[in-house]
Amino acid sequence: MGFLSFEWDGRQTYGVRQDEGSYLEAPAAFREQFPDLKSVIAAGQLAGLKAAALAQGAVVPAGQARLLPVIPNPGKIFCVGLNYKSHVAEMKRPDADHPAIFVRFADSLAAADAALQRPAFSDRFDYEGELAIVIGKGGRHISQADAFDHVAGYACFNDGTVRDWQRHTHQWTPGKNFPVTGAFGPCLVPADEVGDVNALTLQTRLNGQIVQQASLDDLIFTIPVIVEYLSRFTPLAAGDVIATGTPGGVGDKRNPPLYMQDGDLVEVEITGLGILRNTVAQAA
Known part of the structure; x- marks a missing residue:
């Protein structure tokens, strides 16, 4: 299972890749605390993201989303x-x-x-x-x-x-x-x-x-x-x-x-x- 960044429903977001056909978006409460995948990584919360997405993440059909580079905003x-x-x-x-x-x-x-x-x-x-x-x-x-x-x-x-x-x-x-x-x-x-x-x-x-x-x-x-x-x-x-x-x-x-x-x-x-x-x- 991998982590990814994508655009969906008019906004940039992130989540977990289930397979090539669908993603699980990070729940809203999780995204409020960690606005992007880089901040999740900085907090050491990849395992927390996986658990939250599996428990409460919205299913996003891959065809309805546009992938972003894995880390859209790297410092270097x-x-x-x-x-x-x-x-x-x-x-x-x-x-x-x-x-x-x-x-x-x-x-x-x-x-x-x-x-x-x-x-x-x-x-x-x-x-x-x-x-x-x-x-x-x-x-x-x-x-x-x-x-x-x-x-x-x-x-x-x-x-x-x-x-x-x-x-x-x-x-x-x-x-x-x-x-x-x-x-x-x-x-x-x-x-x-x-x-x-x-x-x-x-x-x-x-x-x-x-x-x-x-x-x-x-x-x-x-x-x-x-x-x-x-x-x-x-x-x-x-x-x-x-x-x-x-x-x-x-x-x-x-x-x-x-x-x-x-x-x-x-x-x-x-x-x-x-x-x-x-x-x-x-x-x-």
Whole structure:
């Protein structure tokens, strides 16, 4: 069972995903105390949300709601680049002593089932399937030994990239932050339900064709290393999002290149976390 944010009946709300066909909205009294999913996480109340929704939550047919990114209002979104050996090799980059970190803006992300917006002036719009971490307990100078105590849960992520703009200079920020080019969802699965995250498998599909597949055990910089590194230079807070990197198989390094086109369907699936589905459309 996962937690999600969505729009329904003209308002933003949140709740529990029963299955692909319906959700349970958090009861009104619960929402009065915790206005959004980030505040639930900050209070350590995911279990309370589950119990309240199961007991008193309104049933919301999925077709009547519009999903939002799992955390619509994160304080920070970090992304880790070049974090699988297969991706480092295809990018022809040397090994690194520290993780490559960049940031995304919240408005660069779409929810599951939404259309990713390809800029009209670029034909190099690429997929990057990833595992996302959502921070549950904030902190500074978090040790690797304590890192998993600060993780609320996990979700699928697509770090959609406008490659030509990414490569204008050695700074990646422009190519990673066009509005609605990445995706985050469909739901947050709590860490205690996932178990050993290294045992999960990530798969990205473009129009049904498998284009990326890797075990999370293949990460170069593990989750504890990433959390420790980030928290050394900035405080982490509940609801912050960390995308942990993409494996080899990106479209930009295929021969011939394979970029996302208008009308395409891209799917990121991670064991136990559901499927993040998005179509592709040209931005207005």
